[in-house]
Amino acid sequence: MKNKAIRGLTFCLFIICLAAPAPAQDNTGTADNLGVYGSTVDNRSFYDIGVNEPVLVPGLSGYYSIGADNVQNKGQNTTSLNQYLNFGIRGVGIPQLSLYAYGRMNTAIHEDESFADLYLGYIEYKTFQGATDIMLGRFAQVTNRFMTIDGISASQVFPWYFGVSAYVGMPRYKEAEDPDEELRNLGDLSYGGKLFLSGIPSLQANISYYRETGDGDDGRFAVYRETFGGGILYFKTFSPPDNISITADTHIEQDVHNGNLARLSGKLTGQYGRVQGTAFADYYDIRDQYPADRQFVIRLISTGLESRYGADFYVEAASWLDIYGGFTYTEVTMRGEIENPGQIYTLGADLLFDKQGVRATAEAYDYESVISDATGVMGTVEWYVNIDMLLTLTGEMAWLRDTDNDNYASSLEGKYTIYLLQNLSVSVYGQAGSQNRFVDDWRWGGFIKYEFQ
Secondary structure (H helix, E strand, C coil), X not given: CHHHHHHHHHHHHHHHHHCCCCCCCCCHHHHHHHCCHHHHCCCHHHHCCXXXXXXXXXXXXXXXXXXXXXXXXXXXXXXXXXXXEXXXXXXXXXXXEEEEEEEEEEEECCCCCEEEEEEEEEEEEECHHHCEEEEEEEEECCCCCCEEEEEEXXXXXXXXXXXXXXXXEEEEECCCCCHHHCCCCCCCEEEEEEEEECXXXXXXXXXXXXXXXXXXXXXXXXXXXXXXXXXXXXXXXXXXXXXXXXXXXXXXXXXXXXXXXEEEEEEEEEEECCEEEEEEEXXXXXXXXXXXXXXXXXXXXXXEEEEEEEEEEEEEEECCEEEEEEEEEEEEEECCCCEEEEEEEEEEEEEEECCCCEEEEEEEEEEEECCCEEEEEEEEEEEEEECCEEEEEEEEEEEEECCCCCCEEEEEEEEEEEECCCCEEEEEEEEEECCCCCCCCEEEEEEEEEEEC
């Protein structure tokens, strides 16, 4: 029963920590999936893989940070020194040429251990409005948030309402120094491309192909992944003054090598005034195409295959209050090919008090499945004490049902930031949590951050 409780807490904490709480039903993620350069090429989030990527502007932008982190978990204590460098330089020699890099270095204080990793690092040639875009180096694999590619990528938008893109290189996980976090074995070479519509009002569409190859366990040539697919996005605003619109998005990918369905997703979003509603259904293998805005599943005890459908809503109830909520039915394929059904219910509110400098979110959730049942609440408060001080508090409590041990779990963390200068800030943080897989018993530290402008 204790293992059951831990797995239930694992799921619930991942739901809250990794889920975007709901107004987020825009088209940015959809455009990323479609790869429609005609309308998103100037949006830097097109290449986002979950890191704080600065917007490239003339000159230098980005940041450097250095700090110490102390973790106490299950009687063990570790301290490390962490450094992050994230910068972009536009106009390297010529206005169309840019350089971008993001990496970190981690050094253990009491152990002879350190590692460094370059998450992203590439040179980019990009013409006006992004008609031609070429990247050389380590860039994000836009269909897999966990992966990057060491190689070359090129796209070209033509004046005949379509464009093409292609890339080739070596696939790798963002944090190659931690093999335990790898979702699956990767090949030695990956390549693919897209043919997409461009410049057509209210319509985006593409067809795509991806192949990943390398040496198998027996040393022979093997195909690790091969998919062919396409997507369509239609959006229409009927009455701009009344804020009435509709968006329909579908995408499908076939596993060509194994003859299986690799991905299927559909989403219909409507907005009328201050009310927005979305109905969705999808099927994913999270080891390859886990979207950044989706709630997570228990990867450690599942095959990674998951289908789900549901609906959610978002209401601008007042100038200071937004209400959101939703229902999701999910089926996770466990090891042994057993289908594990579950339901996720959420209800929350975003609050904004400008005069007091306070932003807050409060949410309640309920998860029911054959693995565990749990109910939880969480809240986040951001308070600008004054123009140079920011206090952030986050707390969560989860109650586990149908178990004799570990009936509840909690997590509380806070961060205090002081902006010393226009570009320089100092932060201290601390976190306390009950014992489980993903929350440390204690964690504290601080860092200094300098932003380039």
